[in-house]
Amino acid sequence: MDSRLKWNQKYKNRLQEMELPLPNPRLQQLTQYFTGGSALDLACGLGANSLYLAKQNYEVEAVDVSDVAIEHLKQQSLRQSLNIHPSVMDLTDKGLFHKKEKEFDLIVITYYLDRSIFPIIPSILKDNGFFFMETFYHSPHNKKNVSAQYKLEPGELLSTFTDANWHVLFYEENESEGRQTIFVRKKHSLS
Numbered sequence: 001m002d003s004r005l006k007w008n009q010k011y012k013n014r015l016q017e018m019e020l021p022l023p024n025p026r027l028q029q030l031t032q033y034f035t036g037g038s039a040l041d042l043a044c045g046l047g048a049n050s051l052y053l054a055k056q057n058y059e060v061e062a063v064d065v066s067d068v069a070i071e072h073l074k075q076q077s078l079r080q081s082l083n084i085h086p087s088v089m090d091l092t093d094k095g096l097f098h099k100k101e102k103e104f105d106l107i108v109i110t111y112y113l114d115r116s117i118f119p120i121i122p123s124i125l126k127d128n129g130f131f132f133m134e135t136f137y138h139s140p141h142n143k144k145n146v147s148a149q150y151k152l153e154p155g156e157l158l159s160t161f162t163d164a165n166w167h168v169l170f171y172e173e174n175e176s177e178g179r180q181t182i183f184v185r186k187k188h189s190l191s
Contacts, residue, residue, distance in 0.1 A: 004090070007066040011046060015072060021045065023052035024110050026181045027132055030170065031056065033183075037105030040124065043091060043112030047073035047084070054082035058106065063089035091117065109133045113150045118160055127188040130169075132181075133157060139178035157182040 014020075027049060036057030041050045044062040046069050054060050054077065062084055064070055070086045077084035091114055103126040109117070113135050121131055137152035157180045158171050170183040 021048040134181040
């Protein structure tokens with residue numbers, strides 16, 4: 001099944017069941033770092049994180065493959081008068097990232113994994129900007145029904161984002177929930 005069709009159906013079902021998501025709890029715990037500016041929410045889904053960030057004074061670009069999710073987020077942001085710009089985007093089309101001339105103060109990815117995005121993140125994040133990511137990993141204690149290709153290896157986020165370009169502010173690998181979470185600041189480049 002085409003990924004757009006799959007996600008459109010999942011989001012239609014959630015909306016029919018009135019299952020509105022809540023913002024990521026670990027993201028909410030990091031509020032002390034959120035001073036506003038520009039944010040990019042990749043694979044935003046129904047937009048709980050986007051709505052939360054807009055309330056923290058961010059101008060949010062929210063992208064997802066599902067037009068059902070994006071339409072829902074457009075309605076929510078208009079209803080609440082929030083500064084969110086939702087758009088449909090297939091994140092597997094990396095050419096779309098190169099068309100982005102904007103750099104962001106904050107980039108958020110939750111429960112979406114495409115490792116080919118990792119090298120692109122620094123190029124669209126401002127110096128001293130923040131990157132937050134949380135997704136599934138291969139945990140010995142968690143047997144969630146998620147394909148192995150969409151799970152990180154143990155310690156993968158930490159090893160990916162601990163080079164000279166990043167300052168790690170928060171990292172957690174929760175075995176029982178089968179998730180990894182990282183929050184990093186991009187160091188100032190000398191170029």
